[in-house]
Amino acid sequence: MSDDRGFRSEPDPDNPGWHTWQLNDPTRFNSWMFPRLLVRADPDGKARLRMFPEHRHTNLADNIHGGTVLSLIDIGLFACSRMLGIIEAGTAVTLDLSVQFIGAGKPGEPCDAVTELLKETRRLVFLRGVVEQGEGQLVAAFSGTIRKPTSPR
Incomplete structure (x- = not known):
């Protein structure tokens, strides 16, 4: 699905159950930093x-790099919120992000930001999660707050 703000997410044919998560503009940070991202809702x-x-x-x-992990987490707050049906893509913003680095992540193996909803209010979403690789190898833990997009007037 694509929206008028230049975002798209659609089922990934090579990975059943996963959706792509990309901006249409390849010159924006998300696309430049992560040319390929996948997102899914888990049964839990x-x-x-x-x-x-x-590399x-x-x-x-x-x-x-820690900056890569922080970027993955920040994008994950929004991608995961959308997959959980909390927000639509658009102009939501990060208000707060706290991260604890736990272990080293390695290149060449998929790395996941796993996010869960703590609480949702009319304007805010409170989330927490972990970044992991492989079978539960923890890279970081995090909590964050995002402000939902402002409704068009």
Whole structure:
């Protein structure tokens, strides 16, 4: 599905149950940083945003750079909120983000931001989650608050 703000998400034919998560403009940060993202809602009520770490996402220790993890989490707040039916794509904004780095992520293996809803109000969404690779290898934990998009007048 695509909207007039330049966003698209559609079922990924190569990954059943997953949807793409991309901006139509390849010059914007999300597209430049993550040329391929997938998102899905899980049966446990959580949602996950998956990235595919490459060499350009690493630091000098050959681990996923902390800035890459922070970007994945921030985008995940919105992608996962949409998959959980909380918001539509658009002009929602991050109000607060707290992250605890737990372990090193490695390139070459999918990395997921797994997000769950804590509470939703008329204007705010409170979320928390973890970033993981493989079988439960934790990279980070996080909590964040987003403000829902303003309705058109």
